[in-house]
Amino acid sequence: MTARSMTFDWSQTRIHCPLDLAAPGKRAGHLLLPWSDNTNPLGGHPIPVMVATGAPGPTLLLTAGVHGDEFEGPVAILDLWRDIDPATLRGRVIALPALNAPAVRASCRTSPLDGANLNRAFPGDPDGGPTAQIAHLVEAVLLPGCDAAVDLHSGGKASWFHPCALPARAPDGAIDTANMALARAFGAPAIWLLGSGNDARSLNGAATRRGVPMIAAELGGGGAIDPALTALAVRGLWRIMAALGMTDAAPAPENPDAGVWETxxxxxxxxxxxxxxxxxxxxxxxxxxxxxxxxxxxxxxxxxxxxxxxxxxxxxxxxxxxxxxxxxxxxxxxxxxxxxxxxxxx
Ligand SMILES: [Zn+2]
Structure with a gap:
């Protein structure tokens, strides 16, 4: 896989990134989302961001907290990032464990700032509301500099999902083999194939438009955290990193014959x-x-x-x-x- 540019064009967004996402090593901090309201008139809403950069190689984007009441993904990303050693990493992991941070802090599916559902907000708008700005950041700034992406979800407070990876079909209906390879590497017990009619306003839709291999994942739910499922997600992310050539250390394959399902x-x-x-x-x-x-x-x-x-x-x-x-x-x-x-x- 050919690594994309190490740099991102931050001039396209109002969201501020205080971290150097290209320098070797690990760092963590917060993006600042500008949105002026009574709770925060002149400052920014913090969005956690973590980066680990090793030797030259692919850039992998990890996101969770697109919906603010789904907590398995944030735990998995926080756990994974701590164990990444830049000395043995080939490439870069950029992790946003609570992408829709205002919604996560409110433990709500949608943003309390504008009531919007981030996974129905792509491609977003740099001059739009807070949720549109986050969507635009991912689609227009981050994805063009990434070689693969994984977006972790669960059923939230409303539902409980059988653990599964979600690859999308390309718009012409063909099955994107790169997406399916990520799904197989993740190793969940099921694969939920998103049809060509999948909602183009989702992060999967954004990745399809940008030509970036991507899966989402569903990991239980109920508004709680199941440690068995967060551990499955961590193992799956390590296997994806290995499949991308970013690490030699990966857990054994799981569920290699997982069934493929559609809705x-x-x-x-x-x-x-x-x-x-x-x-x-x-x-x-x-x-x-x-x-x-x-x-x-x-x-x-x-x-x-x-x-x-x-x-x-x-x-x-x-x-x-x-x-x-x-x-x-x-x-x-x-x-x-x-x-x-x-x-x-x-
Ligand atoms: Zn979700």
Whole structure:
């Protein structure tokens, strides 16, 4: 892999970076996001940033905290960075463990500064609100100087995801082999292939536009932290660094035969038929057959009403389940995924 430029064009953004991201060694600090409001009229909102630079080699961008109530990724990145030794590193790791820092500090999916969802804000706007400025920073400043990117997510407070890596298909529908190689190296028990119709306003969409190999990952959720999943993410990031030629030290491969799944069929999204209480009847990671119950609905508005049982429309993997007991009509109860046959066994 050919390493891209070591420099970034900070003139394109209002966000200030006080760190030298090109100098050898390790350093950590904060970007400053300018946004003037009553809480911070003239200063900047800090966004944690860490860099480790070794011998010449690729630049890997690691992000977490795109959604502010997903904490497994931030823990994994903080743990990984501490153990990186620039003396044995080939290339550079740039890590933003709480990219949407205002949302992370508020433990909210969306930013409390403007109510926006960062993963629906790309390509962003350097003159826009705080969330648009962060998206623009990633797409226009950071990604052009990176050779690969990994964006760690989880289900947040609303849901729980079977651990999986998310490579995207290229816009022409072809499977990007570089993205799939990152997903295989990460070693989660499942691969969720994002279709060509994946939301272009996401960080995956930004990486596709910039031609940067990238995966996202889903790592549990519930608004908590599962140490087994943060450890899986750390091992996966080391394996990705090894696959990129950045380190010789990598854990053994995991889940080399992980199934590939997709969610293109809207029928695989099981949503609430009415406001009420949802009782899940399947767990994330379960395999369910056609007709198998996946959730049971009970009404408080009509307390005598018989529960409604929702069933899988076909054989599927339970990719995610809702974590809220009381949900409104239309909210998700269960996301199923169907198997993808991969030509050539990639
Ligand atoms: Zn997320």
């Amino acid at each position: 293109a069929d809207p029928a695989l999204r099981i949503t609430a038929p009415f406001d009420g209480l949802v009782e899940p009847l399947a767990r994330a990671g379960d395999r369910v057959g056609a007709g198998q119950p996946v959730a049971r609905w009970l009404s408080l508005a009509e307390p005598g009403r018989a529960p409604v049982t929702l069933r899988a429309p076909r054989d599927a993997l339970v990719l995610a389940t809702g974590q809220r007991g009381l949900v409104a009509q239309g909210e998700i109860a269960c996301q199923l995924a169907s198997a993808v046959e991969m030509p050539g066994g990639v």
